[in-house]
Amino acid sequence: MSKFGSYIQEAYDELVHKVSWPSWEELQQTTIIVLVSLIIVTAVIFGMDVVSERVLTLLYNLLGK
Structure with missing residues (x-):
């Protein structure tokens, strides 16, 4: 039996x-x-994504566009 056939059987x-x-x-x-x-x-x-998006938006708005 070939090595491959032996492998499949095992x-x-x-x-x-x-x-x-x-x-x-x-x-x-x-x-x-x-x-x-x-x-x-x-x-x-999802919650972390929403919170980080809002925090970053707030920071961008506070620091100027």
């Missing part, structure tokens, strides 16, 4: 027999945690 064997896959419930829970975290981080970055 990779398949590892994925099927050695990898510990999460249960359906664990998958759903971690997916929800990731999505909620994503929404929170997005909101924080």
